[in-house]
Amino acid sequence: MRTIAWFENDAQAAFAQARETGRPLFLYWGASWCPPCNRLKSGTFARPDFAELAESFVSLHVDGDAAGAQQIAAQYKLRSYPTLVVLRPDGTEIARLPCELAGGLFVRTLGLALRANYTVAQSLSAALSRERPLSDDEWRMLSFYSWDTDEHQVLKNLDFAAALASMTRACTLDEARQRLEWHALHAAAMGGKAGIDQRTVIARIGAALADPGTVGAQMDLVITYAVDLIRFLTEPGSEQRAAFAQAWAAALDTLESDTALGVADQLSALRVRVRLARLGAPLDDMAALVRARVAAAVAGVSEPALRHVVINSCAGILADSGLLDDAEALLEGELGRSHSPFYFMHTLATTAKKRGDPDRAIDWYAQAWDRAQGPATRLQWGATYLQSLVDFAPHDIDRIDRLSGKIINELSGIEAPASQRNGTQLARIAEKLGAWTGRSDRASALRQMAARLAG
Known part of the structure; x- marks a missing residue:
C-alpha cells in the first residue's frame, strides 16, 4: 500500500516542491471534527487509486486549527470544511472539487483536473461567451466543479443561477448537461427564482431518477438536492409533490442498498429518504427500519474517522425519524470514545432545542465549549x-x-x-x-x- 507524503500546514514548502518538480498541487483544507473531512480520510484518501494518483502531484493538508492556518485560508480563499483545490505549480487555481463524490468518481475527476489544459475559470468564460467550443473534459470539469466552495474564485460577481442555466443551454455533453441543469435548478431554488417550466423539468428529472445508471453517476446530487428541488418544483400537499417525492425516494432506496457504496454514503441516502417521508413518500415501519439500520451500521465500524461519520449520520437519521431518545443515547454513549466529543455535544444541544429544552441545550453548548480543541x-x-x-x-x-x-x-x-x-x-x-x-x-x-x- 502506497503512503501519501502530505505536507502538513506548510504551504510554502509544498509550493516550493511543486515548482521544483513541475507537479500540480492538491490542497485539502479541513478539520478533525468535520464529518465530511472524516469521510474523505477514511474513504477517498485511503483508496489505492488515490495513493497511486498522488505520486503525480504534491499533497498539502491544512488543518483549520494549525498555527497560521486561517492566514493560509485567506490567501487561497478557503472557508468551508472541507475545501479541495487543484493548483498549478505557480499557484494558479485549476479547479475546486466536491467532497461528496463517491471515491472512484472523485479520483477520476481529480485526474481530469490534473490533466486539464484550461482552468475551470477559463472554461467558464468560454462557455458563457461562446468564444470557442469546449472539449468534453472541460464540460465534465464544469459539471463537477465545487460551486458551493467557490468563494467567488470562478463566479466572481456573476448571477449564479443565470450562469449555470446559460452553461446548461450551451453544453454539448449529455452527462455534463444533466449535472449542470440540476445545479442550475438548485441555484434557482435557493435564489427564489421564478419562470421554471415545472412540469417539463419534473418529467426530465423523473426519467433520470428511474435510471439506475444515472442515479449512481449523480449520487451526490440525488442525495444533496432531493428535498430542496421537491419543495421548489411542487406545491405542498399536491399529488404532483407526492408522486415526485416517491420517484426520488425510489432512487434513494437504490443508493441506500447499493453495496458498491460505502456505509457513509448509504446512510446519507437513508437520511434523505427519511426526510422525504414528510414530503409525500411514506416509509413503512420507519422506526423499526431506522433502528435496525443504525444498529448494524454502528456495530460495523471501529476506525475512528469512519465511525465519526457514521455516528453523526445515524444520530441525524434517528432525530429526523422523531426518535430523539435514541439519538441522544447514541451520542451520549459515543462521547467517551470519540476523537471529537465536542462536535457531538453540539448535536446534543440541537436535539435538546428540538425537545423545547433550552436549559439543556445551553448546558451541552457549555460542555462543548469546555472540551473544544x-x-x-x-x-x-x-x-x-x-x-x-x-x-x-x-x-x-x-x-x-x-x-x-x-x-x-x-x-x-x-x-x-x-x-x-x-x-x-x-x-x-x-x-x-x-x-x-x-x-x-x-x-x-x-x-x-x-x-x-x-x-
Whole structure:
C-alpha cells in the first residue's frame, strides 16, 4: 500500500516542491471534527487509486486549527470544511472539487483536473461567451466543479443561477448537461427564482431518477438536492409533490442498498429518504427500519474517522425519524470514545432545542465549549455558546459576562484573529451582543473588539 507524503500546514514548502518538480498541487483544507473531512480520510484518501494518483502531484493538508492556518485560508480563499483545490505549480487555481463524490468518481475527476489544459475559470468564460467550443473534459470539469466552495474564485460577481442555466443551454455533453441543469435548478431554488417550466423539468428529472445508471453517476446530487428541488418544483400537499417525492425516494432506496457504496454514503441516502417521508413518500415501519439500520451500521465500524461519520449520520437519521431518545443515547454513549466529543455535544444541544429544552441545550453548548480543541474551533464553539445564552438566557448576565471575558482572553492568543473563518465568528459575536439588551462591561468590550477586528 502506497503512503501519501502530505505536507502538513506548510504551504510554502509544498509550493516550493511543486515548482521544483513541475507537479500540480492538491490542497485539502479541513478539520478533525468535520464529518465530511472524516469521510474523505477514511474513504477517498485511503483508496489505492488515490495513493497511486498522488505520486503525480504534491499533497498539502491544512488543518483549520494549525498555527497560521486561517492566514493560509485567506490567501487561497478557503472557508468551508472541507475545501479541495487543484493548483498549478505557480499557484494558479485549476479547479475546486466536491467532497461528496463517491471515491472512484472523485479520483477520476481529480485526474481530469490534473490533466486539464484550461482552468475551470477559463472554461467558464468560454462557455458563457461562446468564444470557442469546449472539449468534453472541460464540460465534465464544469459539471463537477465545487460551486458551493467557490468563494467567488470562478463566479466572481456573476448571477449564479443565470450562469449555470446559460452553461446548461450551451453544453454539448449529455452527462455534463444533466449535472449542470440540476445545479442550475438548485441555484434557482435557493435564489427564489421564478419562470421554471415545472412540469417539463419534473418529467426530465423523473426519467433520470428511474435510471439506475444515472442515479449512481449523480449520487451526490440525488442525495444533496432531493428535498430542496421537491419543495421548489411542487406545491405542498399536491399529488404532483407526492408522486415526485416517491420517484426520488425510489432512487434513494437504490443508493441506500447499493453495496458498491460505502456505509457513509448509504446512510446519507437513508437520511434523505427519511426526510422525504414528510414530503409525500411514506416509509413503512420507519422506526423499526431506522433502528435496525443504525444498529448494524454502528456495530460495523471501529476506525475512528469512519465511525465519526457514521455516528453523526445515524444520530441525524434517528432525530429526523422523531426518535430523539435514541439519538441522544447514541451520542451520549459515543462521547467517551470519540476523537471529537465536542462536535457531538453540539448535536446534543440541537436535539435538546428540538425537545423545547433550552436549559439543556445551553448546558451541552457549555460542555462543548469546555472540551473544544484548537483556536479556530474554540472561537466558533464559543460564539455558538454565547449565541445560545443571548437567545435562551438573556437575563443570565453573570454567565454572559464570564464567557465574554474568557473569549477576550483567548482572542489575545490567536494569531491574526480576524482571518477567514475566525472573522465570520467575530461578526456573529458582534451582531449577537449588539442586539443584547443586558449590561456587562466584558460583553461590551467583546462586542467592540469583535466589531473592530471583523472590520
